[in-house]
Amino acid sequence: MSTPTAESKPTAESKPTATLHALVMAGVTHVIGIPDNASGPLFQEILRHPTIRLVTVAREGEAFAIAAGLWLGGAAPLVVIQNTGLLESGDALRGTAVRMAAPVPMVVTGRGYATLEAAGLRPGQPATLELLTRADVDSTALLTEPTLEAWGVPFERCGADDDPVAAVTRTIASAREQGRPVAVVMTRPLA
């Protein structure tokens, strides 16, 4: 369900070693999701990691059900999906992690945010039919944050000037403190 975008192409300096270290320090046991260009290097690192297990799923909704089950069994999951996959996952997220009050943190890589910026738009701007159908605007970015709000999932956005490692660490801690899913929408490469 993840689709490539020019803004999220991996670069040599985007190898997410610091993020992986933060996951280890936070006690994450499983990373569940589907990789895209932004999260692919992290998935590759976790694949080789001795303690964190990578769970690649067939569809993003599965990630939330598996994460909720992992939490039931005493594990500490982290979901990593693209925002397109988030939009696919509504009932799975609502009916498992949210309804169960399960602390499931998620990193949502943000496809399409550069198109909003280039068009002079802001995330969460009212999704008019004109905006939803404009060729130069990726509607995924337009809808991601209003969707998280509608689903009752607290979130922060981590942009180009923000520290992605700190944002991921905060998101994991916040999910555990609140006993609910919490998201970070990552519109920049992981570090």
Next chain:
Amino acid sequence: MLTTAQLLQPLARRRTNEVVVTTMSVVRPWGRLSDHDLDFASADSAMGHAADLALGIALARPDRKVVCLNGDGSMLMSLGTLATAVGLGAANYVLFVADNGEYEITGHQAVPGAGRIDHADLAQAAGFRHVFRFEEARPYAEAVGDILSLPGPTFVHAVVEPGREGPISRGPAEQARYLRHSLADWSHQLRAALAADRPG
């Protein structure tokens, strides 16, 4: 065809410390047979996601079997879970599909491809280590012990008669203990029960 009781009773008799996840038309019938702390009703929950939720428990707790009693309609909603379970090599995972050909609790509407989809073939093609298909009660009852003891992932396709279960609710009016709690409360209780039963 088996009745739902013929599917569930042999399993309830053989069950020891397995986690059992139920959904849709078997939620109440299982609750009439079992009152175990390690039962979990994927009811008031996410459509089609019982099998993957059970898979998550199995991954977290490789020391014990996790049994999911799924329906055919629910399975069709998340067929990708067959691939995920096999890809993860979940040896302690036993996935049942009670195939009655319909969405029973929402009013007996036919599922897509009812009577033409062979779930055992789907599981075989996905690569499940053991796949069983039962249309009669006796061979199934004789095999349940092996099904629970074999290294998985294991898949059981049981062709069952439609029952008469209606929509599921949660609250004090429900007979089954696992339906008298909110999904959140029961989830936290199950998590605590599993933590208390963790091998040293």
